Amino acid sequence: MNLKPGVGKTTSAVWLAHALHESGMSPLLVDGDPAASALRWSELAGGFPFPVIALPVGDVHRRVNDFLGNRQAVVLDAPQLEDHPRIARSIMRYAGEWIVPVTPAPIELDRMAPIRGEMADVQSLRAEPARSAVLLNRTNRPDATRTGPDADAREALTERGFEVLATQIARLDLYSQSFGNSVQAKGSAYMDFAEELIKRQDEA
Template structure:
């Protein structure tokens, strides 16, 4: 929901991980910049459909493209620039994953997003599950000490559910733009498994 935190990278890699786990998703690019769709074009196509829906009523249109798929991954635009579209994404998705880098300025920016999330929850028939994905961290694994652990603790104190999986700062993810995604043995496989487990327990 914020610029520069890896929204598109996270969406694309998560979609590939779900596909590798035999849950082939629909990837919905709701960002007017169209980065996820462009990525799929440059890569010669993904093994799952990608549709562009950068519209405010995206929540009303997604079902037309599902085709019986069990999962939809939505790449939301920046909330501050495209609030209507972002709200439409939030009205459809039953799991909101917010990528956050473990830096003080990024943690401070979570307050308005938390308020916005509360407003959209009030528009839904059932509340969405929400979670924070620590992204571009200093370590591969979550730890009890260090700046990543401090960020995890601050977010938890502010009422956020922080996923166990975290994504290390690796050039592998960002440099894959436009090329094939080799998702095996990456943290995104762990993320996909954690999200599927959360869904089973819901």
């Protein structure tokens, strides 16, 4: 989830779903964006090895379980909050883990205050609070570092009270330009992302 488009929400969702699949789980990918980018990606790739459904509606939280079946995980691609707040908030009501992809740039960090407000509003509607974490995305380095802009962003977000995942996603064309190609998550940072989320779920 995020306020804005173009921050890597769909890329993160699609690669995460593939990573979960390659880890032996059976995910369901829910495309909640009216632009239907995840669904279109699946079509261009000749289909994904797991179901992808389009559900760009304001009551996603009431409908997802109708499609769940025996799936072990649900990955929801939320639209930008600024343009589709009703759909995005409904997805947040359903999801037990909210992931905010953030590029380590000053303008992106400035947008975190309104995101925190949205989180607080939706938490008040839930029976149980959701977990939330920031995914540093399109970073300058593939690994976390002690110096440089990526480390500065991690520190700034932590100081503002956000949990930042250990996994970072490097700025790679492989991730952002893979529409129409089969996605192979094995060996990528998204496999680390999936493993970190699975561990968080187990701990919870």
